[in-house]
Amino acid sequence: MTTCPPTGPVVLQINRLCKNFGGQVTSQGIEGGLWAVRDFDLTVHEGELAGLIGPNGAGKTTVFNMISALISTTSGQIAFYGKNLVGLPPHAITQLGIGRTFQNIRIFPRLTVLDNVCIALHPHAGYGVGAAVWQGSGFDRKESALIETAQELLGIFNLQDKQDEIASNLPYGEQRRVEMARALAARPKLLLLDEPAAGMNPAEVRTLMESIHFIHDQFKLTILLIEHQMRVVMGICEQITVMDFGQVIARGNADQVASNPRVIEAYLGKQGGKPGRRD
Amino acid sequence: MQKTGFRFLGQSWRFWAVVVLIFLVAQWVIMPRMTEFRKTAWVMFPCIMAGLCLGLNLIFGFNGQFSLGQWGFYAIGAYTSAVITYRLGSRISLPIHGMTFQLPGFLQAIIPMSEVSLFHFDLGKAALLLGATLAGGLLAALISYAFGYVVLLRLGSDYFGIATLGFTIIVQNLLNNSDKVIPETKGARGMIGIPMLTSFFWVFIFLVFATVVMRNLIHSSVGRAIVSVREDEVAAQAMGIDVLKYKVLSFVLGSMLAGIAGALYAHLYAFLSPAYFGSEKSFDPLIIIVLGGLGNMTGTIIATFVWAVSLEGMRIWLPMGFEAWRLVIYPIALVLLMLFRPQGIMGRVELGFLKAPKWARKTRDAVSATGGGKEVTA
Numbered sequence: 001m002t003t004c005p006p007t008g009p010v011v012l013q014i015n016r017l018c019k020n021f022g023g024q025v026t027s028q029g030i031e032g033g034l035w036a037v038r039d040f041d042l043t044v045h046e047g048e049l050a051g052l053i054g055p056n057g058a059g060k061t062t063v064f065n066m067i068s069a070l071i072s073t074t075s076g077q078i079a080f081y082g083k084n085l086v087g088l089p090p091h092a093i094t095q096l097g098i099g100r101t102f103q104n105i106r107i108f109p110r111l112t113v114l115d116n117v118c119i120a121l122h123p124h125a126g127y128g129v130g131a132a133v134w135q136g137s138g139f140d141r142k143e144s145a146l147i148e149t150a151q152e153l154l155g156i157f158n159l160q161d162k163q164d165e166i167a168s169n170l171p172y173g174e175q176r177r178v179e180m181a182r183a184l185a186a187r188p189k190l191l192l193l194d195e196p197a198a199g200m201n202p203a204e205v206r207t208l209m210e211s212i213h214f215i216h217d218q219f220k221l222t223i224l225l226i227e228h229q230m231r232v233v234m235g236i237c238e239q240i241t242v243m244d245f246g247q248v249i250a251r252g253n254a255d256q257v258a259s260n261p262r263v264i265e266a267y268l269g270k271q272g273g274k275p276g277r278r279d
Numbered sequence: 280m281q282k283t284g285f286r287f288l289g290q291s292w293r294f295w296a297v298v299v300l301i302f303l304v305a306q307w308v309i310m311p312r313m314t315e316f317r318k319t320a321w322v323m324f325p326c327i328m329a330g331l332c333l334g335l336n337l338i339f340g341f342n343g344q345f346s347l348g349q350w351g352f353y354a355i356g357a358y359t360s361a362v363i364t365y366r367l368g369s370r371i372s373l374p375i376h377g378m379t380f381q382l383p384g385f386l387q388a389i390i391p392m393s394e395v396s397l398f399h400f401d402l403g404k405a406a407l408l409l410g411a412t413l414a415g416g417l418l419a420a421l422i423s424y425a426f427g428y429v430v431l432l433r434l435g436s437d438y439f440g441i442a443t444l445g446f447t448i449i450v451q452n453l454l455n456n457s458d459k460v461i462p463e464t465k466g467a468r469g470m471i472g473i474p475m476l477t478s479f480f481w482v483f484i485f486l487v488f489a490t491v492v493m494r495n496l497i498h499s500s501v502g503r504a505i506v507s508v509r510e511d512e513v514a515a516q517a518m519g520i521d522v523l524k525y526k527v528l529s530f531v532l533g534s535m536l537a538g539i540a541g542a543l544y545a546h547l548y549a550f551l552s553p554a555y556f557g558s559e560k561s562f563d564p565l566i567i568i569v570l571g572g573l574g575n576m577t578g579t580i581i582a583t584f585v586w587a588v589s590l591e592g593m594r595i596w597l598p599m600g601f602e603a604w605r606l607v608i609y610p611i612a613l614v615l616l617m618l619f620r621p622q623g624i625m626g627r628v629e630l631g632f633l634k635a636p637k638w639a640r641k642t643r644d645a646v647s648a649t650g651g652g653k654e655v656t657a
Contacts, residue, residue, distance in 0.1 A: 068517055094519035102517075108510035111503075114638065118500065119507040120518040125500035129528065132499035133492050135289025139499070146500060151641045160641050186519050 008046035009081065011190050011222045012067070015041055017076035019062050019246075030074065036062045038246045040076070044190070044239075049216055049223045051237030053230065053257075055266065059246040060226045061103055064192050068100050069093050080190065095123050099188030101179045103195045103226070109168035113159060113178055116167050117150040120185035153181045156218075157211065173204050177211075184215060191215075193225045197232045205229075209236050234258065242266075288491050294632060302483055307390045310479060318479070320591040321584075323547055326482035327540045328567070329583040330489040333576060334536030335564045340573035341497060342529035343509030345436045348443030350561030351450035352423055352534040356415030356541030357551055358454060358464060361473045363411040364546065365463050368474040373403030408476040412542035419538025420531050427530040432523060447561045454553035469552035477546040485543055486580075489536055493576055494633050496532070505529050506574070570616065572623025577630045582623070 017040040023033025037059040044050045052060050065071040067078055069090040078085040085093055094100075099120075108116050126142045154160045157177040162170060167178055176196060183191060196212065197205045213236065216223055227233045233240060234254045242250040242257055244266040250257050257263055285292040310318055335349045377398030382390060430442050458466035465471070496502050505525050507515040512522050545551055567586050571578030593605035620626075629635070 070513060070517065089521070090516035091519050091521045094517060100517055102514070106511055106514040106517075108507055108514065111506065111510060115503055115506075119503045119515070119520065122500045122504045122507075123519040127500065129496070129501050132501045133288070133495045135495050135499075136286070139289070143499065147638050151638070155641060163638070163640055182518065 010043055010079075011046050011048075011081060012042065012044040012224065013077070013079040013082075014043075014063075014067075015077045015079075017041070017063065017066060017078065018074045019059070019066060019071070020074045035246050037066070040243070040246070040248060042241055042248075044222060044224055046222055047220070049212075049236060049238050050225070051233040051240040052224060052226050052243065053228060053233050053240060054243035054249075056228060057245075058243040060228075060243055061194055062246075063243075064100065064194055064226060067093075067192060068098060091123075094186050094188075097187065097189035098192065099183040099186040099190070100192035101176075101183050101194055101196060103198060105172075105175050105179055107167045107175055107178050107182065109166075111167060112164050113154065113167050113170070114147070114150055114163035116178055117153055117182050117185045118146060120182045121146050121150055124187060150185060153185055156184075156215070157181045172199060176200070176208075180211070180215070184219065188221065190222045190224065193223060195226050195228065197227060197229055205232060208232075212236060230258075288488075289495050290491060290632065298487055302480075305483070306479055307392070307395065311391045317591075319547065321588050323477065323479055323482045324544070325584045325587040326479075326486040327477075327543045327547065328564070328587060329580045330485050331537050331540035332564045332567045332571075332579045332583050333489050333493050334533035334540070336533075336568045336571075336574065336576065336579045337493060337496075337505070337529050337536075338533040339565070340568055340575065340579075341502070341509060342505050342526060343436060344431070344526055344530065345440035346443045346530070346533075347440055347558070347561045347565065348423070348426070348446045349533065349537045349564050350556060350558070351443070351447035352419040352537035353541040353544070354447075354450050354454060354553075354556035355419045355422060356412075356538030357545040357556070358457070358470070358541075359418045359538070360408075360411035360415035360542035361470055361545040361551055362461055362463060363414055364407055364474050364476065365470075365472060367407055368404075368476075371403040371407045372401055373406075374401045375399065404474070404476055408481065408542075408546060411546075412481075412539055415542035415545075416535045416539035419541070420535040423531050423534030424527065427527045427534075431526045431530065444558055444561070447556075447558050451553050451557050454556060457553075464551075467553055469550060469554075471550055473545055473549045473551065475546060475549045477543045482543055482547070485539060489539075490576065490580065490633070497576070498635050501525075501528075509574075566613065570613075570623055572625040572627070575623060575625045575627065575629060576633045577628070578623050578625030581625065585624070 017037055018035065019037040020030050020033045020035050023030040040059070040063060042050075042052070042063075052063065054060055062071070066073045067085065069085065069088060073086050076086075080093075080096060080098060083096065085096075088096075108119065111119075125146055127139055131139045131142075151160060151163065154163055157180060159174065159177055159181065162174065167175065170178065180193075180196070183193075193212070197208055200208060209232065212223065212225070215221060225233065225237060238253065240252065240254060240257045241248055242260070242263050249262045249266055250260040252260070287295060305322070310322065313321070331349060331353060335346065338344050338346045338349070375398060377396060377400070379394050379396045379399070381394050382392060387393060426446060430439060434442055454464065455467040457464040458468075463470065463472075497505070504515070504520050505528070507518065507520055508522050508525050516522050563586075567582050568579050570586065571580070571582030590605065590609060593608065594602050597604055
C-alpha cells in the first residue's frame with residue numbers, strides 16, 4: 001500500500017479534546033470521575049481514509065460521539081472545514097456533512113429497508129409539511145426522486161431486492177450494509193464508521209473492505225474509521241491514530257504504527273505474536 | 280407514482296366520488312332508520328372521537344410520545360368554540376332556501392322519507408360553526424406549541440406522559456372555576472345553551488379530512504421523520520432529523536385535531552361539563568388507539584366505532600337489570616385483547632388508501648444503467 005503525504009484542505013481538526021464522566025466541577029477544574037478521552041488531537045485531510053484504533057475501552061467511540069454531538073464535550077475544539085462543531089445539536093452536524101454508523105447497529109428495526117434509507121434523505125427531501133399534506137405534482141416529483149436516490153444507494157450495497165423487508169429481519173451482515181447505505185444517504189463529506197467489521201467473518205471483512213474503498217472513491221469521501229481488529233485497519237487506512245486509555249499513543253502509516261513499541265505493548269501484546277485483541 | 284387528472288389532497292376523483300357516495304348512503308339510507316340516540320352515540324360521536332384518536336395516534340403511535348394531554352386540548356377546543364357560538368349564535372343567521380323533492384314511491388323503500396330537501400340550510404350558522412371550530416383548533420394548537428416546546432425539550436416519553444396528564448388536570452380545574460372570568464361557562468355546573476350546530480355532515484367532513492391529512496403526512500418524508508423519532512431517537516439525530524422539531528410538530532398537529540374534535544363535540548350535545556373533561560376519561564383515546572394498533576390509522580378508526588357502539592350498545596343488548604355489567608365486561612375484554620392480540624385489532628395492516636404506496640423495485644439492469652456501478656456483497 002502507498003502512503004502519500006496528506007494534501008488538500010483539512011476536513012476535521014480536533015484539538016485537546018477531553019471527556020470526563022462523573023467528575024465534580026470545582027474552581028480548580030474537574031476533579032475525580034473518569035477521563036474517557038484526554039487531550040486528544042487529530043487532523044484529517046480531504047480524501048483521506050484515516051483509522052482510529054485501540055483496544056476496547058480506549059475511548060474511540062467516545063471521540064466519535066463527541067464529534068457527532070451525541071454526548072457533550074468536556075473541553076477542547078472540534079472543527080469541520082474550519083467551522084466549530086462544539087455546541088451544535090447532532091442533527092445540525094449531520095446536515096453540515098458528517099455521517100456515521102454505530103458500533104452496535106442502530107438501524108430503525110421495525111421499518112422497511114427502503115424507509116431506513118429514505119429517513120436519512122429527509123433533510124434533502126425539498127418539501128415540508130404543507131406540500132406533504134397537499135400532495136400536488138411537486139410533491140410527486142420530489143418524492144419519486146427521493147425514492148430513486150434511496151434505491152440507487154441500496155443498489156450499491158446489493159440490497160435492491162430487500163427494499164420492502166423489515167430491517168430487523170435481515171441477517172447481520174446485511175443490516176450493516178443497510179446502515180452504511182443510510183449513512184451515505186445523509187450525503188456526508190466525512191463518514192465516521194464505528195467498527196464496521198464487528199461480528200463479521202474473514203470473508204465478510206474482505207468484501208466490507210472492498211466496499212469501503214468503493215464508496216471512498218465513488219463518493220469522494222473522507223473516511224474516519226474505528227476498529228479494534230488490526231487486520232482491517234492495516235489493510236485499508238492510510239493514516240492511523242492509536243489510542244489507549246483516552247490518549248493518543250502513536251500515529252503514522254500502518255508500518256510505522258505496527259512497529260511502534262508502545263503500540264505493540266498496549267495493543268498487540270508483549271510477546272509480539274499474531275495481531276489480535278487484548279481482551 | 281405520477282398521477283394525472285383531477286386530484287385533491289393527493290386523492291383521485293374516484294376516491295372523492297366514493298366519499299360522497301358513502302355520505303349520501305349514510306345520510307339518507309342508514310341514518311333515517313336510526314333513533315336520535317343511536318345517530319348521536321353510534322355515528323356522530325364516534326366520527327368526532329376517531330378524529331381525536333387519529334391525532335393522539337400521531338403523537339403516541341407514530342411519534343412515540345406518550346401523551347394524556349389530548350383530553351385537555353379537547354376541552355380547550357370545546358369551550359373556546361362554545362363561548363363563541365353562545366355569544367354570536369342568536370345574532371348570525373342566513374338561511375338558504377333550497378329545493379324540496381317529492382320522492383317517487385319505489386325510492387321511498389330505500390330512503391325512508393317522502394320528500395328530500397336539497398341545498399336547504401343556514402349559511403350563517405354553518406359559517407359560525409366553521410369559524411368557531413377553527414378557532415378552537417387554533418387555540419389548542421397554540422397552547423400545545425407553547426406547552427410542547429417547553430416540556431418536550433426537557434422530558435422523554437414517559438415523563439412527558441405524566442406532564443401531559445398534569446396539563447389535563449390543570450385544564451379541568453381551570454374550567455371548574457372559569458365562570459369567574461367567563462360567566463356563561465357556569466364553571467363546575469356545566470355550560471348549557473350552546474347551539475346544536477353539529478350535524479352528520481360536519482362530523483363526516485372532519486373525519487374524512489383528518490384521515491386524508493394524516494395519511495398524506497404519514498406517507499411522506501415528514502411522516503418518515505416522525506416515525507424515525509419513535510424508532511430510535513439517537514439514530515434519527517445522527518441521520519440529520521431535528522428530533523425536537525418533529526416531536527413538537529406531531530404534538531401540535533395532534534392537539535389541533537383534538538381542539539377541532541372538541542368544538543364539534545360541544546355543538547353535538549349542546550352541553551359541556553368540566554367533569555367530562557377530567558383525567559379519568561382522558562384514558563379513553565389511549566385505550567382506543569392501543570385497541571386499534573399503535574401507529575395504525577385503519578385500526579384507530581375501526582376501534583373507535585367498535586368501542587363506541589359496543590359500550591353504548593351493551594346498555595341495550597344486556598338483559599334488563601344487568602346493564603351495569605358492561606363496566607365489568609368492558610375491562611375484561613380489554614385485558615383479554617391485550618393478552619391475545621397486544622398489537623391491536625389491525626396490527627401493522629392498513630386498508631385501502633391508507634396503505635403505504637408501493638415503490639417498484641429497481642432491477643439490476645436499471646441500477647447499472649443509472650451509474651449504480653459495482654455491486655458489493657458481504
